[in-house]
Amino acid sequence: MTELLHRGGKDYSQPEGFDDRIIVDAGRPSPIDWMRERRAERGARREEAGHNRLYRRMGSLIGRLGEEWHVLDLRELTGAERRSFLAVGPGGVFAVTVKDHGRSRVSFAGDIVQIDGKRPKYVEETRAEAKGAAEALSRSAGVSIPVMPILAFAGTGKISFYGVPKGCLVTAYHELPRVLNARGNRLATDTVDKVFELALHPTTWSAQSYATFADSYRWYKDGQPGVGADKRG
DSSP: OHHHHTGGGOOTTSOTTOOTTOOSOTTSOOHHHHHHHHHHHHHHHHHHHHHHHHHHHHHHHHHTTOTTOEEEEHHHHHOOSSOEEEEEETTEEEEEEEEEEETOOEEEETTEEEETTBOOOHHHHHHHHHHHHHHHHHHHHSSOOOOEEEEEEEESSOEEESSOOTTOEEEEGGGHHHHHHTTOOOSOHHHHHHHHHHHHSTTTTSSSOOHHHHHHOOSSOTTOOOOTTOOOO
């Protein structure tokens, strides 16, 4: 049989013009990989659209508190993947991490969050965002600037507590104005403006040394030890 297939030095086992050196086009993704890429792209577009909607709503919510409040998108400032915002106002400085839980019920037992049988690390993520913001702002200002973490849920499902997490505020998204306003007047208007200006500075969020800017930055006026309206948290 082998002799018949190779009669006359020609291989009759392959059709005319067939090049057995090219079996698969490695540069072209397989159908499964193509479907995964399309699914990932759709997910990224939905995530981006959802973040933009939340950012617009966040601005609207903060606007209800008054002009003395400012809100910044931490994703644009730091490149973070999570939906996080920096809110600066009379009540202090807050890093707000927003999670959309839809209609699912959210249960808290201290730091443990349970949604649909899963336990995501939402509290740890929120604290990490606030810690990173506090370190960046404090490094740039040359003074300690505490940042309070807030975990806000955008959804219609019920939120129940069997123990609240320590050092992290938890609220429904639409209740953010009430939660922020309840912190009172801890910072003077000048301090709020300076923190906001600091947060807008492009090098605040870089890992490089900020000594040059810190030396030239006047946190308080000459001869002024502090701002009287500022209160400790």
